[in-house]
Amino acid sequence: xxxxxxxxxxxxxxxxxxxxxxxxxxxxxxxxxxxxxxxxxxxxxxxxxxxxxxxxxxxxxxxxxxxxxxxxxxxxxxxxxxxxxxxxxxxxxxxxxxxxxxxxxxxxxxxxxxxxxxxxxxxxxxxxxxxxxxxxxxxxxxxxxxxxxxxxxxxxxxxxxxxxxxxxxxxxxxxxxxxxxxxxxxxxxxxxxxxxxxxxxxxxxxxxxxxxxxxxxxxxxxxxxxxxxxxxxxxxxxxxxxxxxxxxxxxxxxxxxxxxxxxxxxxxxxxxxxxxxxxxxxxxxxxxxxxxxxxxxxxxxxxxxxxxxxxxxxxxxxxxxxxxxxxxxxxxxxxxxxxxxxxxxxxxxxxxxxxxxxxxxxxxxxxxxxxxxxxxxxxxxxxxxxxxxxxxxxxxxxxxxxxxxxxxxxxxxxxxxxxxxxxxxxxxxxxxxxxxxxxxxxxxxxxxxxxxxxxxxxxxxxxxxxxxxxxxxxxxxxxxxxxxxxxxxxxxxxxxxxxxx
Amino acid sequence: xxxxxxxxxxxxxxxxxxxxxxxxxxxxxxxxxxxxxxxxxxxxxxxxxxxxxxxxxxxxxxxxxxxxxxxxxxxxxxxxxxxxxxxxxxxxxxxxxxxxxxxxxxxxxxxxxxxxxxxxxxxxxxxxxxxxxxxxxxxxxxxxxxxxxxxxxxxxxxxxxxxxxxxxxxxxxxxxxxxxxxxxxxxxxxxxxxxxxxxxxxxxxxxxxxxxxxxxxxxxxxxxxxxxxxxxxxxxxxxxxxxxxxxxxxxxxxxxxxxxxxxxxxxxxxxxxxxxxxxxxxxxxxxxxxxxxxxxxxxxxxxxxxxxxxxxxxxxxxxxxxxxx
Numbered sequence: 118x119x120x121x122x123x124x125x126x127x128x129x130x131x132x133x134x135x136x137x138x139x140x141x142x143x144x145x146x147x148x149x150x151x152x153x154x155x156x157x158x159x160x161x162x163x164x165x166x167x168x169x170x171x172x173x174x175x176x177x178x179x180x181x182x183x184x185x186x187x188x189x190x191x192x193x194x195x196x197x198x199x200x201x202x203x204x205x206x207x208x209x210x211x212x213x214x215x216x217x218x219x220x221x222x223x224x225x226x227x228x229x230x231x232x233x234x235x236x237x238x239x240x241x242x243x244x245x246x247x248x249x250x251x252x253x254x255x256x257x258x259x260x261x262x263x264x265x266x267x268x269x270x271x272x273x274x275x276x277x278x279x280x281x282x283x284x285x286x287x288x289x290x291x292x293x294x295x296x297x298x299x300x301x302x303x304x305x306x307x308x309x310x311x312x313x314x315x316x317x318x319x320x321x322x323x324x325x326x327x328x329x330x331x332x333x334x335x336x337x338x339x340x341x342x343x344x345x346x347x348x349x350x351x352x353x354x355x356x357x358x359x360x361x362x363x364x365x366x367x368x369x370x371x372x373x374x375x376x377x378x379x380x381x382x383x384x385x386x387x388x389x390x391x392x393x394x395x396x397x398x399x400x401x402x403x404x405x406x407x408x409x410x411x412x413x414x415x416x417x418x419x420x421x422x423x424x425x426x427x428x429x430x431x432x433x434x435x436x437x438x439x440x441x442x443x444x445x446x447x448x449x450x451x452x453x454x455x456x457x458x459x460x461x462x463x464x465x466x467x468x469x470x471x472x473x474x475x476x477x478x479x480x481x482x483x484x485x486x487x488x489x490x491x492x493x494x495x496x497x498x499x500x501x502x503x504x505x506x507x508x509x510x511x512x513x514x515x516x517x518x519x520x521x522x523x524x525x526x527x528x529x530x531x532x533x534x535x536x537x538x539x540x541x542x543x544x545x546x547x548x549x550x551x552x553x554x555x556x557x558x559x560x561x562x563x564x565x566x567x568x569x570x571x572x573x574x575x576x577x578x579x580x581x582x583x584x585x586x587x588x589x590x591x592x593x594x595x596x597x598x599x600x601x602x603x604x605x606x607x608x609x610x611x612x613x614x615x616x617x618x
Numbered sequence: 619x620x621x622x623x624x625x626x627x628x629x630x631x632x633x634x635x636x637x638x639x640x641x642x643x644x645x646x647x648x649x650x651x652x653x654x655x656x657x658x659x660x661x662x663x664x665x666x667x668x669x670x671x672x673x674x675x676x677x678x679x680x681x682x683x684x685x686x687x688x689x690x691x692x693x694x695x696x697x698x699x700x701x702x703x704x705x706x707x708x709x710x711x712x713x714x715x716x717x718x719x720x721x722x723x724x725x726x727x728x729x730x731x732x733x734x735x736x737x738x739x740x741x742x743x744x745x746x747x748x749x750x751x752x753x754x755x756x757x758x759x760x761x762x763x764x765x766x767x768x769x770x771x772x773x774x775x776x777x778x779x780x781x782x783x784x785x786x787x788x789x790x791x792x793x794x795x796x797x798x799x800x801x802x803x804x805x806x807x808x809x810x811x812x813x814x815x816x817x818x819x820x821x822x823x824x825x826x827x828x829x830x831x832x833x834x835x836x837x838x839x840x841x842x843x844x845x846x847x848x849x850x851x852x853x854x855x856x857x858x859x860x861x862x863x864x865x866x867x868x869x870x871x872x873x874x875x876x877x878x879x880x881x882x883x884x885x886x887x888x889x890x891x892x893x894x895x896x897x898x899x900x901x902x903x904x905x906x907x908x909x910x911x912x913x914x915x916x917x918x919x920x921x922x923x924x925x926x927x928x929x930x931x932x933x934x935x936x937x938x939x940x941x942x943x
Contacts, residue, residue, distance in 0.1 A: 419825060443827025451825055460819045462885060467811065472826040479808045486806075526826065 119183025122147040122310040123168065123279055129176030130163055130334075137163045138334045141177070145279070145327075148308045150301060152315065152325035155354055156573065160334040161314050165281050168312075169201040170194030181279075195221075200272030201281040204406075206264050208271075210257030215239035217256050218271045242270050246300045262293035269300060273309075280304065281312045286320060287406060298324050316404050316610055318347045330354055351606050363578030364554050368561040370581065371395030375447075375534045375565045377416055380425030385411040387589040389425070393534070393565040398556060400580030401569045402605050408589035409569045410452055413536050417449045418442045429534065443472055448527030452538040452569070454516075458523040461512035465504050466493040468511050468522050473529045496525040501551060517548025524555060535559060538569045553579055573602045585609050633930050634879050634891045634898075641901050649908040657904070659787055663855065665900040666789035667692065667848035668870055669893065673800040674841030675871040676892045680804075681837050682817045682884025683735060683742035688845040689867035690753035691727050693860070695720050695849025697757045699775070700766040700859025713771050721846045727753055728842015732835035746838075750868070757861035766859040779854030789851045796844060801889040813837060817884025873920075874899050877927045898927070 123145040130138040138160045145151045155161050166172040168179065170188040178185055181197050188194045194201075208217050215235045216223065223230055239252035248266050250259070256267060265285065272280055286294045301311055301324060315321055321328060322342045329339040330353040337353045376392040385408045393399045401409045415422040418436040427434045434445045442449070451457035459468050470478050470489050478489045493507040500521045504514055511522055520540065527535055537556070541549045556579060560566055570576045576583055583595045585608035592608040629636050645652045652658075671688045678685040701707050702716035711719065727749055734745035768776055778788050804810035812833050815823045824830050852863045872882075878895030880887025902923055906916045 417825075438829070439825055439827045440829050449825055456819070457821045457825055460815055460822050460885075462818050463815060467815070471815065471823065471828070474811065475808050482807045482809060484806060484808055484811060 119180070121145060121180070122182060123312075124180040124183075125164070125168065125177065126180075127177035128164065128167060128174050128179075130160075130167060130172065130174055136334050138167075138174075141331070141334070141336050143329060143336065145310045145312060147278075147310050148305050149326045150305060150311045150313055150324055152313045152321040152328045153331065154315065154318070154321060154328060154350065155331035156571070159331045159354070161331055162283065163334075164331070165201060165283065165312065165314065168194070168279075169199050169281060171201075195275055195277075198276055198278035199281070200275060200277035200279070202265070202268045202272065202283065202285065204284045204287060206268050208256050208264060208267060210255070212256060213253050214243075214250055214256055214259070214267055215252035217267055218242065218252075218274050220271070221275065238274075239270070242274055246270065246273070246303050248296075248300070260293075262289050262296065265289070265297065266300065269304075273304075277309065279310045279312065281314070283314045284316065284406075285313070286315065286317060294320065318350060318610060321350075322347065348603075351603060351610070354606070363575075364550065364557055366398075366557040366560060366579075368396050368557070370397045371563060374430060375567075376428045378426045378428075380412065380415060380427075381423045382411060382415045382420065382425075383423065385589050386415055386422070389589070389591060391584055391591070391594075393567060395533075395563045395565055396560045397582065398560055398566045398568060398580050400576040400583040401567065401586060402571075402573075402576050402583050403586035403592075403609050405571065407586040407609065409586050410538055411589070412586070413449070413538055413567065413569060416442075417447060417536060419449070443530065443532070446531060446533040448472075448530060448532035448535040450520075450523050450527065450535070450537045450540055452542065454519050454523050459511045459519055462510060464508045464510055465497065465502065465514070465522055466490060466507040469493050469496055469525045469529060472526050477529070492529060493525075496528060499528070500525055500555065515548075517544040517551070520544055520548070520552065521555075524552070528559075532564070534565045534567070536567045536569075539571065540568060541570070541572070541575060549575075573605060576600075576605065577602065630930070633927075634877065634894045637877070637927060637930070638894045638898055641898055641905075645901055645905045648905055651908060652905060657908070659790075661900055661904045662790040662793075663787045664904075665896055666787075666793040667851045667864065668867060668874065668900070669793035669896045670796045670844045670847045670851070671841075671867055672871040672874040672892050672896050673796050673889065674837075674844035675868070676800065676875050676878075676880060676887055676889065677803075677813060677837040678742070678841050679872070679875050679880050679882060680813050680817045680884055680887055681834055682820070682882075683834065683837065684746065684872065684882070685728075685731065685838060685841045686743065686746040686868045687727065687731060687749035687753055688841060688848070688871060689864045689869075690750045690757065691724050691842055691845035692849035692852065692864045692867060693862065694727070694753045694757040694760075695724050695846040696853045696863050697761045697766060697849075697859040697861050698723060699850050699853050700768050700772065701760055703769045703771045704766065705769070713774055717775075717850060720850065721843060724842045724846030724849070725839050726842070728839045728845070729835065731842070732838030735838060736831035736834035754861065761859065761861045763861065768853065768857045768859070772853075772857075775850070775854045776857050779851070779857070789854065792847060792851065796847065797889055797893050804889055809833065809836065814885055817886070819885075870899060873924050877924060898923075 121144045125141065125143040128138055128141040141164060143164060153161050163172060167174045170191040170193050173189065179188065180186065186197055188197065209220065218239050219235060236252045243250050243252065246269065250263055250266065256264060285297060289297060304311060313325060325342055327339055328342055328350060330337045330350060332354055371394055373392050374395040378390045380389040381387055389412055391399065403409050411420065414420045416427060418438045418441050427436055429445055436442050436445065455461060466489060470493065478485050490507055497504060497507065502518050502521045502525065504518060511519055514522065541552055544552065556566060568580060577600045581597055583600055583605065585592045585595065585605055587609055595604055671692065675685055675688065698720040699716050702709065702711050702719055703713060704710065731746045731749045734740040735742045781788050783791055804814065812823065812828060816830055816833055820830055848864065853859045874895035875887060875892050876882065877898055878887060878891035880892065902920055903916065906919065
């Protein structure tokens, strides 16, 4: 019997030239709860996807119980006893609890389902982790917490020895979290290894036996919770020098231009207010799921909002759709450029002129193609978009150049406020700097700019002022001289138990 | 070797034209009357209605929608245009007014589909399925299930069905006119550009501040209007308004659009290729008629040719995907 249940050694993984993981080694003992923490995009999920078989690794090897294994797909992963539970559950809401638990091995060999046995088995399994759920009830009718229990039971039904939980408590109320911890402790006694990914350091310190910190695809250390404080862990997660990536901006900041007050949208955005001045870059920081994108989409009219007033230049705006927003002079660069920002199968020209087509490039419904082409050429030059011509399909451009195309769309309009959601995600360093330069130029032109970013260094490097969000609320506002990773993290992470939920 | 690969690529790229030309050559060998003026005009005249409907269907399919109501709307139009001329109709009217009213009613039915799809977000298949049943039902109610003979006032319409203009049958002229309209629409107008864009990535278009619903609504109106044209052509050719004309026309139109290389998931397809798709379907039927292939076998062969054409397009899109990745 090996000392470790899981041994991952020298794991490397890159996506299109970007190193997501570099020489990562990660070991978990049997019957331990092992926490994995790090910033958004640090590589936690990538590492776990490699372990569960969802991604293939570029380098390194994996041993389970001392035996080297290859996990080419999730099916193999499950056979090896590795179960992963994502934030979004993979349950069939219309089936019963028992059917969900035994979904992959429902029937006997003859293809028929023995229901009474199915229910009996499910009942026993649920009881074994200290819960009472009627195996006949429909999963969609259960609370989120119970659905999670069903997910865990499902993993156990497949004889999982290694259970990976990705942000398991983000959907739970405090009391439900306690129940989950009870389950996890029970599983620990049953010698299951648990890998626990979470941003909530307070929980990690209560439940974990070991904490491993990942930063920028590298493991920065494994510690026991007794040896360190939360502040130590935070500085292991961040704490690096600002690269000289961020060009200086010295344009004058003007008057208040764009103002949002008491914006509310269900539970995702609550009573959100802020204002931006002309020539100012406002950053919106926070963890994934804090409601940043939801807020901006509600402002832009992409999703309906419950309440809230939006004013531009002191004039109140009525925004019920993106069309209203664009007419009012707001531009929006969405976080997912392939799904939301561009039309991949269309040319650079057709993409770039999309928002301004009927206003600037048409007469009597006909497109003025010559003017369109001339304008596109100008924008290609201005933004240094690397494309062979105006007629190249956007699909054939690199990620950074695609992102520039999305920016170019708004440069062609008369917008006065521009919202950038993760403008440099998946973009190489060179293009990043060019995008930062562009942001500076826009600010110098007197636009108000709002940037959502999960990259701490970026937020600190390019913003004049940063708003930190958590659970749909503004947790705090940091001015330029207060911008440090610690300050942002302190606001973004729940250190105290989350009773506010 | 490289040259062969290039040639194959070229053939795949223009596969609709290739199929069309191949079929043309095969037809001329199969029957010596195929290229006779009589047969060609006959063929074109048969295709006029389906050609018009396919152009509307193309616009709808480009937005990733589908319009199942066109066959029924054309039947309703066929009935209405004859019915309005009857002295005992609810509102007897002259021919010109009858045509206009019929077109308006067709567009209104199309706009109902458009409203349900664009504003109420009902799946296009379901919305137009409902309209299909409604329109066919109305056609039977108004005609009381009997064919309505064109009255004397409808003489000009009959003439339109049989007369020539510049040596071309007039209904064929109408089809080409509609083709040119759609061709121009897709190539040179804001409307066409955005219709294609919506089918390619609706979210991106919406987030660019464009009122997607307006364009989606628009294509169903146009499709309804073109269906009316097909119905009126049918009445003009036969001299009778009938509720049973053009059964399954929507499926033929979809087939023509698909043979023309359009994708049912939207964003891909051209007016010219769709027209070729219509010709291909028409020619298959025509040549089999000339060779006295029994009707039931014709259906099987038509189905097989559709599968073949679409498979060929599959090869093409896969080879393109391999190129980009």
